[in-house]
Amino acid sequence: MKLPLAVLLLAASLPANTPDPGLAARGELHYSACAACHDPGGTTALGPDLRGVFGRRAATAPGFRYSGALRRSGIVWDQATLDRFIADPQTAVPGNTMPYPGLPDSDQRRELLAYLKTLQ
């Protein structure tokens, strides 16, 4: 495939460690599977507020009644623990009460987590 010159110039001008700017945008599309329970604006109804979830201890968002399983998990949410949980919630935290089967595609999880990071 031939890329337009502008795209090549843009790619060359980015430092190697610049995050892919499209990552979070693609992740927002995957987040539609979460938004019914995790309102991106933080309204807590069917699921806890996920704003600022990175770096937070599991089951500590105010105003939500968590399962004992998640409260006892001892997890601190970071890239690795969130990745494992989203991939297969019941294997990661047996007995948790999140009615979501998991997202098996690791690229899609990377995109989703990039978007999740933007929720503050």
Ligand code: HEC
């Ligand atoms: C049908 C509702 C529902 C859907 C869909 C859903 N969740 Fe959840 N989520 C919950 C509930 C309920 C909990 C609390 C589970 C518990 O207490 O065991 C939870 C917990 C979580 C937690 C732990 C939060 C904390 O404060 O410890 C994360 C992270 C999370 N969900 C992410 C997601 C993501 C990302 C998606 C989409 C891929 C998603 N959830 C889809 C209902 C849902």
